[in-house]
Amino acid sequence: SAVISQKPSRDICQRGTSLTIQCQVDSQVTMMFWYRQQPGQSLTLIATANQGSEATYESGFVIDKFPISRPNLTFSTLTVSNMSPEDSSIYLCSVERFQKEAQYFGPGTRLLVL
Amino acid sequence: AQKITQTQPGMFVQEKEAVTLDCTYDTSDPSYGLFWYKQPSSGEMIFLIYQGSYDQQNATEGRYSLNFQKARKSANLVISASQLGDSAMYFCAMREANFGNEKLTFGTGTRLTIIP
Numbered sequence: 001s002a003v004i005s006q007k008p009s010r011d012i013c014q015r016g017t018s019l020t021i022q023c024q025v026d027s028q029v030t031m032m033f034w035y036r037q038q039p040g041q042s043l044t045l046i047a048t049a050n051q052g053s054e055a056t057y058e059s060g061f062v063i064d065k066f067p068i069s070r071p072n073l074t075f076s077t078l079t080v081s082n083m084s085p086e087d088s089s090i091y092l093c094s095v096e097r098f099q100k101e102a103q104y105f106g107p108g109t110r111l112l113v114l
Numbered sequence: 115a116q117k118i119t120q121t122q123p124g125m126f127v128q129e130k131e132a133v134t135l136d137c138t139y140d141t142s143d144p145s146y147g148l149f150w151y152k153q154p155s156s157g158e159m160i161f162l163i164y165q166g167s168y169d170q171q172n173a174t175e176g177r178y179s180l181n182f183q184k185a186r187k188s189a190n191l192v193i194s195a196s197q198l199g200d201s202a203m204y205f206c207a208m209r210e211a212n213f214g215n216e217k218l219t220f221g222t223g224t225r226l227t228i229i230p
Contacts, residue, residue: 094218106158
């Protein structure tokens, strides 16, 4: 499995501000993903982070709200923009090293928006 | 329609007993994969076990086994000899081939509590 780190691990933010979450992997991976887990809910895919091109967003998620970067095969960032209390969630990045392999998740970022 | 259904929101099991967590899925794709993840209170998602749609045998990983019944579209997780550390949320997930857009779809989860 891959070793995945996320920064920050948790944060408390004021509404209207933005937060950038970093995801770092210890080896090159083909696919990187960003998920949101709202309180008491399951995981919902936000987008697939594509290396060298724009992310592919799922229905209900837009680039203006959740801009994503992936400058290389080991690193990605997710920004949560113009936050509101409804953005309070755990944000998780996951990676897939090879096609058909399991996705491995980072430890998550717990975000609370006041 | 739900692609992944987990009908047990919560379960309580005595320590050392075996436990079965239910998962049914819905897909018309002949090529798919089924996964189970564990999420302790810390929030991390821990990969447990994988079953491919073409795999002939049920997957096993230590105390975890997957009871794969393809015709019934079920992929139940069996944990043998449960331990206190098994208390967590458990999520079933499916990945369809979907013309290369291979994303995971998660069920709603089952909260497992092991009683000493």
